[in-house]
Amino acid sequence: MTHINVLDPGASPLDYYGFELRRFREAAGLTQRQLGEIVYCTGSLVGQIETARKLPTQEFSERVDAALGTDGLLSRLLGLVLRSQLPAWFQQVAELEARAAEICTFQTHMVHGLLQTEGYARAVLGTMDRSGLDDRTAVRLARQAILEKDEPPVLWAILGEGALHQKIGGAEVMRGQLARLLTYEEDPRINVQVLPYEAGAHAGLTGSFTLYQFAADPAILYTERYGSGYSSANPQEVRDCSLRYDHLQAAALSIKDSAELIRDVMEERYGESHTMA
Structure with a gap:
């Protein structure tokens, strides 16, 4: 357990956040309990964050x-803190997401993390391992902040139709997830297409x-496999997959037809239709 008197602000972004929180709190002449009362949390939580034993949230920050x-x-430090909590092999991916002008992703059986x-x-991350699930879920969702930037990337997401039918987390969770996908139907920067079963090979x-x-x-x-990822700037590999993506977009349903299919699956498989405002 990290002791507050020996907290090293250079040890990690989380330690630096805790160090700065303590410094500002003490400069204001407040105890942990007093600050907790002001920001609607316990003094214990303030202490845990100051000693790098608990991840802060956006609301807390x-x-x-x-x-x-x-x-x-x-609040500015929070993104760096949460990104540092990602698995080491995935941190580079979060950096790529944060810098990209355009992201084109194809997912065979699961909704991409930026849209979850x-x-x-929670259901995805909790499979086989529920330790630290709250924090791991918060870290994954924090990646989605790039979609709210002043100049967010353009996101193209092609989902295999199986991603709509795979009941991850149960019917209620899937209704919420498919409803989330439908909110992007009129957003020109977030484009969701479904590759239907009928596409065949x-x-x-x-x-x-x-x-x-x-x-x-x-x-x-x-690309990704169990427990690791692979990144490449090799022009030939990039060209090959860019061509593959063009063909996938051609085979996928249009954005409008994809939304209709998503609505149909919501109603027929998960018992609730989604009515657009």
């Missing part, structure tokens, strides 16, 4: 920034992959 007049420092609801993410049979395009840097291909 924003409230403390307001209470201590930090000019948004803790909390319930869906297709260019993505070798598995899921993602292409990251950048404003000034070469594109990068990312």
Whole structure:
């Protein structure tokens, strides 16, 4: 257990966050309990975050920034803190997501992490391992903040139809997840297409992959297998998968028809239709 008097702000982004939280709190002349009362949490939670034993949340960071007049420092640090909690092999992917101008992803059987609801993410991450599930779920969802940036990336997501039918987390979770996908129907920056079963043999049979395009840097291909990922800027590999993606888009349903299929699956498989406002 890290002791507050020996907390090293250079040890990790989480330690640095805790160090700065303590520094600002003490400068304001507040105890942990007093700050907790101001931001609607316990003094114990403040202490756990200060000693890098608990991950802060967006809500906590924003409230403390307001209470201590930090000019948004803790909220700005939060993204770095949460990204550092990702598995080491996945941290590079989070960096690619954060820098990309365009993300093109094909997923065979599961909704991409950038589009997952909390319930869906918990169900995915909790398979075989429920330790630290709250924190791991928060870390995954934090990646979605890139979609709310002033200049967010354009996201193209092609889902195999099986992703709509695989009952991850149960019917209620799946209704929520499919409803989330439908909210993007009119968003020109987040485009969801479904590759239907009727497509038969297709260019993505070798598995899921993602292409990251950048404003000034070469594109990068990312693929994943159990417990590790593979990134490549090799022009031939990138061209090959770019061609595959073009063919997948041609075989997939249009955005409008994809939304209709998603609605149909919601009603027929999960017992609830989704009515657009």
